[in-house]
Amino acid sequence: MFVILGAAVYSAAVNMFAVPNSIVQGGFTGLATMLNHLVPVMPVGLSIFLFNVPLFVLAGFMIGKRFVIRTILVTAFFTLVIDALSPFTPHYTGDTLLAALFCGVLSGAGLGLVLLAGATTGGTELAATLVRKKRPLASMGSLMLIFDLVVIALSWAVFGKIESIMYAAVTLFVSSKTIDLVLYGADHSKLLFIITSKEKAIIEKITRQAGRGVTALNVTGGYTGKEKTLLLCAARASEASLISRMIRETDKDSFTVITEAGEVFGTGFRL
Numbered sequence: 001m002f003v004i005l006g007a008a009v010y011s012a013a014v015n016m017f018a019v020p021n022s023i024v025q026g027g028f029t030g031l032a033t034m035l036n037h038l039v040p041v042m043p044v045g046l047s048i049f050l051f052n053v054p055l056f057v058l059a060g061f062m063i064g065k066r067f068v069i070r071t072i073l074v075t076a077f078f079t080l081v082i083d084a085l086s087p088f089t090p091h092y093t094g095d096t097l098l099a100a101l102f103c104g105v106l107s108g109a110g111l112g113l114v115l116l117a118g119a120t121t122g123g124t125e126l127a128a129t130l131v132r133k134k135r136p137l138a139s140m141g142s143l144m145l146i147f148d149l150v151v152i153a154l155s156w157a158v159f160g161k162i163e164s165i166m167y168a169a170v171t172l173f174v175s176s177k178t179i180d181l182v183l184y185g186a187d188h189s190k191l192l193f194i195i196t197s198k199e200k201a202i203i204e205k206i207t208r209q210a211g212r213g214v215t216a217l218n219v220t221g222g223y224t225g226k227e228k229t230l231l232l233c234a235a236r237a238s239e240a241s242l243i244s245r246m247i248r249e250t251d252k253d254s255f256t257v258i259t260e261a262g263e264v265f266g267t268g269f270r271l
Helices: 002-018 027-038 044-062 065-088 096-116 123-134 140-159 163-184 199-210 237-250
Strands: 189-196 215-220 227-236 255-261
Touching (some): 002 065, 027 044, 027 123, 027 140, 096 163, 140 163, 189 199, 189 237, 199 237, 237 255
């Protein structure tokens, strides 16, 4: 159901906002949008699937048939929905900036729903995965960004105006933020590193008043050489300020680092 809903939402982004306003979204969807601009009879969905075919072949050899078959099925359904709903989707041709913003929101929501289902639509994600098979140390996010930037740069040559790149950048940014919102929610998690000598009192406060679990590790100060305790605590962003206040009230000499936790699984979080 996530894939079906995601495909319908993504189809609206492409057919309602991207194609009528010549907005490139990056990846193979962006290439398909440019091809449709040059050859209007070429459907966007079919183009996306055809662009993926060489990657499917490579992935079959490098990753495995089971993964490829699943990716082909999801991509085929995704692209079929785009072309099937195209005749019935109204075209927005008003303010281009609004079109870019809503295109980013809808495309991000659609892709986020597909990722929630544990599926992938191929494209830049599959291309980046194949590159990492040869270069394991390469960053997945950086590779995908490079592919998207190349496609966006091509839009300048195809549409002949610098604004194409600007609107594409807006769409790409909004889409990435929307994907994070769908996957992780609006209230991101935080990870607290607490170095203290009053670990028992702090653990009691956090567990009883904030309702969060704490892990304690014995550590040695590199400068002082003193034995202390390192507490690890995962919490919602809205709870981090409450916990940090508890720590300061209990141990004024404590040292706390609060950082973003991209994703947290377990009791009290996503299961």
